[in-house]
Amino acid sequence: MPFISTEIRERCSECGACVSNCTFLTRHGTPRAVAAARDFSDPKDRGMAYECSLCGLCAAVCPEGLDPCALFLEVRRHDVASGTFDARPYRSILNYETLGRSRLFSRYELPEGCDTVFFPGCALPGTRPTVTSRLYRQLRQHVPSLGIVLTCCAKPSHDLGRTVHFRTAFERVLARFAAGGVKTVLTACPNCTRMFRQYGRGLSVLTVYEILNRHGVTETVAPGGGEISVHDPCPLRDHPEAHSAVRGLLTDLGYTQVEMPHRKKTTLCCGEGGAVGCIQPRNSRGWAELRRQESEGRPLVTYCAGCVHFLGQVTPTVHILDLIFRANGTPDKDFPVSKGPLTYLNRLLLKLRLMAMSVSGE
Template structure:
């Protein structure tokens, strides 16, 4: 029996993505050519499925789904790695609790600590109030883009007089970290909250939140929409821009289409990177890999910045703030902006945000902050 058939026979006993890979993968190599992790592993997904993904491999995957986008059969090695994460956490094979500072459902986590220490609040806005429509900026924008959050809220409030602001996370980090049950409990909490507030339309700024919540909330009759959906920004802009597309958007391209239309209507000229849309490279923040494999995350960021620099554009714009923060800390002369900054007339430099976040855990005060955020 040849090696491919052996791998299929072994992997065929698995479930979900691993079984599908065992049945359909031809080891053509297209995913390996696109993915730094698969290149590092040096094996086709069929071989990995045959022996079973390791815990280290699973937590090194950005879960960006580029592998699926380039696969002729639409297979998902990322799905196989995600399933291994869940299995590893359930079996105690990975110390996920060491990363509890990321858990969005904890009383104190790294985002909440940042907001506390840098006095970021939204007391002047209608937070968690009853209303037909709610703006859901997502935890990253709430934490690291407070001015942008306010500007976006006021823009939407002109169209929705009873707009409320929600300061919750979508819960996706819990699922990505393999904490399935915890993620489901958080989703239930979020659903109950929206029901109590009588929210019927949830407007999102983050593609992670949009795709996570759209499917979760559809059965409850809550419509999830994007902030870029024909809201008439009206700010005149100029200059040559290249756009980094966010990984959650790669399969449907809803944000990619809306963002490009809005920027063109505002007067910006667009130039595409070599890899964009469905084939875009991850920025390095996907799947919390910057915490599990910071070396790999940095390599992904550097690859993307080099590609953006090759376009000749003066501005690198992203519609996921996590991506923007990654690029801004080492942009090599590129002006890095969130798309909403451009559309709402904001001028925000994000280059120091990562340093400010790191400073929270530096020195004697940093030790106390770490003790608090990791407290049992």
């Protein structure tokens, strides 16, 4: 029985603040009611933990300082440790992670004197290889000895409670960094950012948005304009520097920002969180639908490829890096991105391009 369950049963006042904000708790009741009604040592009662998006909004709004999100992650971990986890619904996302970590798709480019690396994650290079290259080129103007690392941070395993898988994969990355003298990681993906901030053991972690906002963007291809709203990705709800940087970049691009009720620390999940879409697509879509309502018809700008994918199914949503580095779209008209098997091909081609650049000393 996870110990957090006891704490929540004892301390949750059932104020309802988390319930009113959450599509999952709206169906199941307050965390206290959930914990009281279930015996998490019984595999049958553990299934509901996979319906939680692990977005952390409940902890952000709880006046008692409780963290119901941690309870549901702990139940997942307990399920895996007990050998009752059913991986079948998650095959595709786990294969995605395994391939991302494989020798075929991984690459560590650590030039002489490099102590800082760009870690673009999996989704950005797969869906937007040209944007990734342009971003890397831009970052190198600010950090000349910048390296780049293509691999997966293993957050899917983390969120599914596969602690041993996650730790093994993540430790491997940290060991390569330590051997190469890497001390700072520049991240584009909110999920990777969260993993490095939480488990990076002293690594300095900065988002690329902070770097671009601090040093300026010389590669901007098209100035923008008009009203937009920023959707802050939930893994970065506790990262105010990223919130400010993205808003600063959008101001510089010429956009007028209208804030939504749920933003920054109290931002909403886009629907991707916790791999809920693999088992409860309707619940997952419910989050995106909330966002659509809050945007009141304005295009959404976000800084996570996964959020663009999920929110884009219900309302126009663009990645800020598309606005900066691509000329063929506007916030109210999606920029076309690669999907499916093509994303794997893009990652391989990007890796080959990096190897060629390394050989030519470019």
